[in-house]
Amino acid sequence: MKRKGKDVTSAKSVARKSDAKNSADYLPKILAMARYQGSLQEQWVKCGKTNCKCSRGQLHGPYIYFFVSLSDGLTKSYVRHADVPVIRAIVAERKRRHSLFQSQIKQANDFLRQMIRAAVGVKI
Numbered sequence: 001m002k003r004k005g006k007d008v009t010s011a012k013s014v015a016r017k018s019d020a021k022n023s024a025d026y027l028p029k030i031l032a033m034a035r036y037q038g039s040l041q042e043q044w045v046k047c048g049k050t051n052c053k054c055s056r057g058q059l060h061g062p063y064i065y066f067f068v069s070l071s072d073g074l075t076k077s078y079v080r081h082a083d084v085p086v087i088r089a090i091v092a093e094r095k096r097r098h099s100l101f102q103s104q105i106k107q108a109n110d111f112l113r114q115m116i117r118a119a120v121g122v123k124i
Helices: 012-033 081-120
Strands: 039-045 061-070 072-077
Touching: 012 061, 012 072, 012 081, 039 081, 061 081, 072 081
Parallel strands: none
Antiparallel strands: 039 061, 061 072
């Protein structure tokens, strides 16, 4: 009968794998939200260990987070570096469309003002 070896995987290694999995699980949600709101931000963080360089001011990072303001407050989600270009492209496209929409609204308002001026003869 063969003996099973002891699992020597460190707790840190397991935590990193689950963090990466959690980040991958949130990606579809982040992509869906990025179409309507939110932004990508870099943050430098402290790990909390007393003897770490970050306790002396040299923070870890930068880590990329997706921030979104919801009705219950500000929410942030970690974004893997591999996923950053996709989310940046979605956010840029949303901003481009918003800018286009704003210019169309301005054109429509200008047109309405011209029509009212022509009909009434009064400057508005």
